[in-house]
Amino acid sequence: MPFDKNQLLVEEDTNPYHIVQRQIDQAAEIIGLEQHVINILKKPKRVLSVSFPVKMDDGSIKVFEGYRSQHNDALGPTKGGIRFHPDVTLDEVKALSMWMTFKCGVVGLPYGGGKGGVICDPRQHSKSEIERISRGYMEAIADIVGPDRDIPAPDVYTNSQIMGWMMDTYSRMKGVFQPGVITGKPLIIGGSKGRSEATGRGCVYTILQALQMKGMEIKNATVAIQGFGNAGQIVAELLSEAGMKVVAISDSTGAIFSPQGLDVNLVKQYKNTSSILDYHHCNIMENPEELLELDVDVLVPAALENVITKKNAEYVKAKIVAEAANGPLTPAADEILFKKGITVIPDILANAGGVTVSYFEWVQNMMSFYWSEEEVNQKLHTMMINAYEKVTATANDYAIDLRKSAFIISLKQVAEAMVARGWI
Ligand code: GLU
Numbered sequence: 427m428p429f430d431k432n433q434l435l436v437e438e439d440t441n442p443y444h445i446v447q448r449q450i451d452q453a454a455e456i457i458g459l460e461q462h463v464i465n466i467l468k469k470p471k472r473v474l475s476v477s478f479p480v481k482m483d484d485g486s487i488k489v490f491e492g493y494r495s496q497h498n499d500a501l502g503p504t505k506g507g508i509r510f511h512p513d514v515t516l517d518e519v520k521a522l523s524m525w526m527t528f529k530c531g532v533v534g535l536p537y538g539g540g541k542g543g544v545i546c547d548p549r550q551h552s553k554s555e556i557e558r559i560s561r562g563y564m565e566a567i568a569d570i571v572g573p574d575r576d577i578p579a580p581d582v583y584t585n586s587q588i589m590g591w592m593m594d595t596y597s598r599m600k601g602v603f604q605p606g607v608i609t610g611k612p613l614i615i616g617g618s619k620g621r622s623e624a625t626g627r628g629c630v631y632t633i634l635q636a637l638q639m640k641g642m643e644i645k646n647a648t649v650a651i652q653g654f655g656n657a658g659q660i661v662a663e664l665l666s667e668a669g670m671k672v673v674a675i676s677d678s679t680g681a682i683f684s685p686q687g688l689d690v691n692l693v694k695q696y697k698n699t700s701s702i703l704d705y706h707h708c709n710i711m712e713n714p715e716e717l718l719e720l721d722v723d724v725l726v727p728a729a730l731e732n733v734i735t736k737k738n739a740e741y742v743k744a745k746i747v748a749e750a751a752n753g754p755l756t757p758a759a760d761e762i763l764f765k766k767g768i769t770v771i772p773d774i775l776a777n778a779g780g781v782t783v784s785y786f787e788w789v790q791n792m793m794s795f796y797w798s799e800e801e802v803n804q805k806l807h808t809m810m811i812n813a814y815e816k817v818t819a820t821a822n823d824y825a826i827d828l829r830k831s832a833f834i835i836s837l838k839q840v841a842e843a844m845v846a847r848g849w850i
Contacts, residue, residue: 438735438736438737438756438758440731440732440735440756441517441521442517442518442521442522442731442732442753443517443518443520443521443524444517445521445753445756445757446521446524446525446753447468448757449757449829449830449833450464450467450468450524450833450837451464451468452757452830452833453830453833453834453837454467454837456824456826456830456834457834457837457838459837459841460850462850463837463841463844463850466498466844466849466850467498467524467527467837467840470495470496470497470498470520470523470524471496471497471498471499472495472496472570473493473494473495473496473516473519473520474493474494474495474567474570475491475492475493475516476491476492476493476494476563476566476567477489477490477491477492477566478490478492478562478563478565478566479562480555480558480559480562481558482555483552483554483555490544490545490546490559490562490563491544491545492514492542492543492544492545492563492566492567493514493516493519493542493543494508494519494540494541494542494567494570494571494576494578495516495519495520495522495523495540495541495542496523496538496539496540496570496576497520497523497524497526497527497538497539497540497541498524498527498538498539498840499538499576500538500840500843500844500847500849501527501530501531501535501536501537501538501839501840501843502535502536502537502538503537503538503572503573503574503575503576503577504523504526504527504537504538504539504540504575504576504577505526505530505535505537505538505539505540505576505577505579505781505784505785506522506523506526506539506540506541506542506578506579506581506781507522507541507542507578507579507580507581507582507584507610507780508541508542508543508544508563508578508579508580508581508584508588508592509522509541509542509543509544509581509582509583509584510543510544510546510547510548510556510559510582510583510584510588511543511545511546511547511582511583512545512546512547513545514543514544514545515543518543518731519541519542519543520541521753522541522543522581522752522753523539523540523541524539525539525752525753525773525774526538526539526540526541526781527539527836527840528774528832528833528836528837529773529774529775529777529778529781529836530778530781530836531835531836531837531839531840532774532775532778532813532816532817532832532835532836533778533781533782533809533810533813534809534812534813534839535781535782535785536785537577537781537785538840540576540577540578541581542563542567542578542581543581544559544563546559548583548584549583556588557591560584560588560591560592560595561591561592561594561595563592564591564592564595564596565595565599568595568596568599571596571607571608572604572607573604573606573607573788573791573792574606577606577607577608577609577784577788578592578607578608578609579608579609579610579780579781579784580610580656580780582655582730583655585610585656586610586611586612586617586621586622587612589608589609589610589611589612589617590611590612590615592607592608593605593607593608593611593615593616594615596608605791606788606791606792609621609784609785609787609788610622610784610787611787616787616790616791617787618783618784618786618787618790618796618797618802619796619797619798619799619802620783620786620799620802620803620806621780621783621784621786621787621802622656623660624779624780624782624783624784624802624806625656625657625660625750625777625779625780626656626657626658626659626660626661626663626664626750626779627660627664627779627803627806628776628777628778628779628780628782628783628806628810629657629660629661629726629728629748629750629771629776629777629779630660630661630664630665630668631779631806631807631810631811631814632748632771632775632776632810632814633661633665633724633726633746633748633771633776634668635810635811635814636746636748636769636771636814637723637724637746639818640745640746640769642723642745642746644668644669644670645669645670646669646670646671647669647670647671647723647724648670648671648672648673648687648722648723648724649662649665649670649671649672649673649722649723649724649725649726650672650673650674650675650717650718650720650722650724650725650726650744651672651674651675651676651726651728652676652681652717652718652725652726652727652728652729652733652754653676653677653726653727653728653729653730653750653751654675654676654677654693654694654697654702654728655677655728655729657728657750657751657777657780658675658677658726658728658729658750659690659694659697661726661728661748661750662675662688662690662693662694663690663691663694665724666687666690670723670724671686671687672687672688672690673685673686673687673688673720673722674688674711674717674720674722675688675690675693675702676702676711676714676717676729677697677702677729678729679701679702679703680701680702680703680710680711680714681710681711681714681716681717682702682703682705682708682709682710682711683708683709683710683711683717683720684707684708684709686707688705688707688708689707692705693705715733715738718733718734718738718741718742719738719741719742719743720743720744721743721744722743722744723744723745723746724744724745724746724747724748725742725744725746725747725748726747726748726749726750727747727749727750727751727754727755728750728751729751729754730751730753730754731751731752731753731754732753732754732756733751733754733755734747734754734755734756734759734763735755735756735758735759736756736758736759736762738759739755739758739759739762739763740762740766742759742762742763742766742768744768745768745769746768746769746770746771747763747768747769747770747771748771748776749770749771749772749773749776749777750773750776750777751773751777752773752777753773754773755770760827760829764827769828770827770828770829771828772827772828772829772832774829774832774833774836775813775814775817775828775832778810778813779806779810782806782809782810783802783806786802786805786806816835817831817832817835818831820834820835
């Protein structure tokens with residue numbers, strides 16, 4: 427790698443809020459978006475900061491802090507997940523709500539973006555403590571959410587059970603059954619078939635499309651997956667079903683690697699019973715971050731933000747990077763990968779399957795009429811492929827990367843809605 431003095435002098439700004447603002451600026455410049463439109467979109471419309479007491483199992487009281495950010499509701503109610511994580515910050519939640527606006531815009535959903543977060547580590551709490559944290563948070567944000575205002579969903583370290591508790595709290599507060607206030611619920615209380623796999627499934631549709639467009643063989647194509655939560659597991663499962671070889675998987679405890687390919691189902695079993703590191707037929711990677719630099723066809727960052735930055739982007743060897751996580755690449759990394767000819771399927775497209783099936787869930791809740799899994803997956807497939815084709819066509823028109831293209835498509839949508847409503 428050529429020596430670049432600037433790389434040593436200037437540390438990269440990895441604040442996700444600044445990153446999304448920069449992404450907006452870059453895309454807006456290409457289409458000459460007016461400055462006042464940019465100014466509106468660079469900040470969330472409403473941010474709520476809450477703190478609430480929760481009784482712990484030992485009788486003590488702990489105060490938790492959380493946020494809910496609603497970015498822009500020109501296209502419809504705001505929509506986006508709730509994350510439980512010790513590193514949640516207000517800027518992160520704001521950024522994630524902004525990415526949600528653009529994610530919904532790329533797929534063409536009638537939503538704006540929202541996001542929530544609670545600073546906590548669910549791995550340190552019992553199920554009953556997590557239930558009380560979930561109910562306490564919903565109670566604290568209930569005034570600003572609702573089926574036609576702002577609709578939360580699962581995100582990092584939250585799941586369908588948590589959505590069920592939150593829906594119950596909201597419904598009790600309002601005195602009416604309100605399944606449409608939140609998506610990703612258990613099936614029995616208004617969840618949608620296919621929702622729990624949707625983020626991973628949608629991501630797989632985009633990966634297969636990218637392989638095809640690059641003229642690459644699917645059979646035996648190699649893949650490395652960083653993060654083995656909901657999205658990472660489904661991506662691993664479906665890609666190996668499609669004939670690809672999952673050669674590396676990591677989670678927060680470490681990374682495993684096997685050039686022959688890992689047995690994904692077995693890795694899943696180890697994850698659920700002990701640790702992925704107990705899987706025998708593989709090498710344990712001493713430095714889990716090196717997974718990102720493996721010589722594979724497809725790399726899937728499926729964990730958290732800022733994992734490929736100016737520091738390691740030069741060493742990425744994958745031909746396709748599919749962002750199952752939100753915000754895993756920084757703008758500097760984007761630039762480096764683009765120059766290297768690597769196709770990056772941006773988060774707002776690659777992981778849009780989750781919110782797409784959330785939208786289906788909300789529609790089904792409104793109708794009280796439920797679809798089969800085949801119907802859901804078929805509709806998801808159609809929407810993901812349409813979005814993928816639109817994004818690649820725009821990228822070709824402007825000779826830009828897929829992220830800028832996806833942002834352009836969304837910016838136009840949101841701006842048009844704001845004009846139609848007479849805001850600008
Ligand atoms: N948390 C997911 C995301 O980042 C899903 C959001 C939703 O379903 O509303 O896209």
